[in-house]
Amino acid sequence: MLTTWLRRRAVPVAAVGGSLLLLSLWLVPGDVAESQNRAEVEFPAVSPQALTEAETFAHVDRALRDRLGAQVPVVHVAGAVSNDVGMSPNSTTWLGEGREPFFAVDFIYPCRGNPARIDAVHQQLQDDTAAVQGNGAYIVYTVAPDKSSIRDEELGVLRDSLLNCSDRVRSAFAGWGEAQDFPLITLWDRLEHADSSRQGRDDGAYYFGDSHWNADGAAVWTRALLERLVDDGVVSSSVLSDLDETSTAPGEVVIPDLFRNMGLTETVERVEKLYDRPGVTTTTDTVVNSAGTTLTHKSSTSAEAELVPGKTLILGDSFLRTHAATQLAPFFADVTFGSLADYEDVADYDNVIVERVQRNAVEPGWPDFAGVIG
Incomplete structure (x- = not known):
């Protein structure tokens, strides 16, 4: 039986052993402050037995603190190994201590944002x-925090290494938010507060089996955005009074994305949180932009309630589509x-609002407004 067990784990053991050997030879030191003042922690010895012990992963965590370049391959390898020993269903997801899934890319994509890339963004x-x-x-810009950045306590002893690069991205945007050398809304503190009261699996600010915020999480951005529009004089404070009156409506029934990646078919209904604005009538149609893309267009009218005036363009990713667009x-x-x-048609709008998820925030793909407007 031991021979069979060892054979089944030969591939992951070889992968980890080979990866750690290459990493020990070729990794560049990270820019963690303490890495310049003490010897780097050595990687642990790897054996089939070691791969079943939590201390092995904790040891890898300590070694990674000095090796920023190790982040991407080790997350990939650790994800594959944790799958093999039953800690995670596959290498695209990472199961937290409460068995809650997180996207492995939360920990990988931000590592591409070296200081030069962050400065370029x-x-x-x-x-x-x-x-x-x-x-x-x-x-105005917004970064939507990753669930792993908000529920980081679920990551256990590997928290610091898994979020090593993500924390750098958060720190950069938080600093830019304080400086306001471009208009930016940061949401980490607000979402952490909203998520702290969760009781059930899909309570708080995020879904359990999904990487996206739930309706209450989206409402955090809705309020923050409208408050910013008020502060910037785009609309009067009267719009904020309508944030206190809400109702719910049936929403889309989906297999949450992380559950889907894990091969699960459990569904969740994304119940919508609606703001009751007496006298406001909203209609939906579509427009085709100059690139030939069909976009969702909504018009609202009211004889008494105030509306954000002019033509507004809101661009975003799946976090915009998950509850936020309906609320706004x-x-x-x-x-x-x-x-x-x-x-393409940004020059035709009076207001421009951009949202992007944290894990992609230092990736190429931000709208190139300067290139269009000139």
Whole structure:
């Protein structure tokens, strides 16, 4: 039986052993402050027995603190190994201590954002802001936090290494949010507060089996955005009074994305949280932009309730589509929703709002407004 057990684990053992050997030879030191003041922690010896022990992963965690370059391959390898020993169903998901799944890419994609890349993103967002504002329009950006960044306590002893790069991205955007050298809404503190009261699996601010926020999580952004629009003089504070009156409505029934990646077929109904705005009528149609893409367009009218005036373009990813667009629509007189790639006609809008998830925030793919407006 021992021989069979060893044979089944020969591939992951070889993968880990080979990866750690290569990493020990070729990794560049990370820019963690303490790495310059003490010897690097050695990687642990690898054996089939070691792969079943939590201390092995904790030891790898300590070694990784000095080796930023190790982040991507080790998350891949550890994900595959944890799958093999029954800790995780596959290498695309990471199961937390409460068996809650998280996207492994939360821990990988941010590592591509080295200091030069982060600086380039910062410069682009400043340049794009200047281009939009120079065209006479309003603009504001938002980063939607990853669930792993909010529920980091679920990551246990590996928390610091798994979120090593993600924390750097968070720190960069948090600093930019404080400096406001381009208009940015940060949501980590607000979402952590909203999520702290969760009782059931899909309570708080995020879904259990999904990487996205639930309706209450989306409502955190809805409120933060409207408060920012009020502060910036785009609309009066009267719109905020309508945030206190809410109702629910049946929503889409889906297999949550992380459950789907794990091969599970359990569904969840994404119940919508709606804001009751007396006298506001909202209609939905579509528009086709100059690139030939069909976008969702919503118009609202009211004889008494205030609406964000002008034409508004809101671009985002799946976090925008998950509850947020539905919540925001009745607050805007004329709003078009698109993906991050649908910015060709940005010069035609009075207000521009951009949302992007944390894990992709330092990846290429931010709208190139300066390139369009010139």
